[in-house]
Amino acid sequence: SxxxxxxxxxxxxxxxxxxxxxCQVDSQVTMMFWYRQQPGQSLTLIATANQGSEATxxxxxxxxxxxxxxxxxTFSTLTVSNMSPEDSSIYLCSVEEVTxxxxxxxxxxxxxx
Amino acid sequence: xxxxxxxQPEMSVQEAETVTLSCTYDxxxxxxxxxxxxxxxxxxxxxxxxxxxxxxxxxTENRFSVNFQKxxxxxxxxxxxxxxxxxxxxxxxxxxxGTASKLTFGTGTRLQVTL
Numbered sequence: 712s713x714x715x716x717x718x719x720x721x722x723x724x725x726x727x728x729x730x731x732x733x734c735q736v737d738s739q740v741t742m743m744f745w746y747r748q749q750p751g752q753s754l755t756l757i758a759t760a761n762q763g764s765e766a767t768x769x770x771x772x773x774x775x776x777x778x779x780x781x782x783x784x785t786f787s788t789l790t791v792s793n794m795s796p797e798d799s800s801i802y803l804c805s806v807e808e809v810t811x812x813x814x815x816x817x818x819x820x821x822x823x824x
Numbered sequence: 825x826x827x828x829x830x831x832q833p834e835m836s837v838q839e840a841e842t843v844t845l846s847c848t849y850d851x852x853x854x855x856x857x858x859x860x861x862x863x864x865x866x867x868x869x870x871x872x873x874x875x876x877x878x879x880x881x882x883x884t885e886n887r888f889s890v891n892f893q894k895x896x897x898x899x900x901x902x903x904x905x906x907x908x909x910x911x912x913x914x915x916x917x918x919x920x921x922g923t924a925s926k927l928t929f930g931t932g933t934r935l936q937v938t939l
Contacts, residue, residue, distance in 0.1 A: 753929045815869035
């Protein structure tokens with residue numbers, strides 16, 4: 712399976728600021744996804760990031776709050792904008808391989824004060 | 825929309841024993857995948873096992889096996905010879921076949937393996 716890395720692994724941010732999370736894959740993939748995992752909860756899909764097109768957002772998530780870039784087939788970024796304490800979560804990227812199976816990055820733990 | 829239900833929020837098992845985690849799902853479709861993912865305290869989501877709905881044979885991966893009951897829409901995970909490293913959250917997930925299909929996760933079961 713693909714090897715996926717995320718940066719940063721964790722961060723503590725102040726209210727009102729923005730953080731950009733990077734996701735790097737060691738092979739070219741078509742489908743990349745961004746998830747949020749709030750404390751003690753399951754994963755919630757934020758958006759699907761396709762190369763060469765706008766990301767597709769799930770209900771409850773908007774581009775102004777979570778802008779996503781996908782400049783090529785091995786890289787994507789998620790920005791959490793104008794953060795509030797409610798944004799404190801683990802953010803995970805994943806990729807889908809030809810077997811229709813998703814593999815996940817190590818996650819970014821975000822704390823907003 | 826499909827739903828995935830994990831009715832056991834927490835479970836505990838002694839080392840070397842066997843434990844079964846339950847998962848049920850609801851769908852009207854015939855072609856789909858089911859997955860079990862493990863999330864240890866390190867927070868990385870790790871694929872444990874994958875089942876294709878059209879296959880009657882239950883998937884196995886070393887100490888991990890599933891009991892897939894398609895008619896009952898049940899997909900339980902059996903962990904044999906439990907090890908301390910199996911301590912983690914376990915998530916059941918569902919995906920339709922076809923492109924651009926999304927994963928739907930259950931709420932998870934926290935498994936504690938004790939000495």
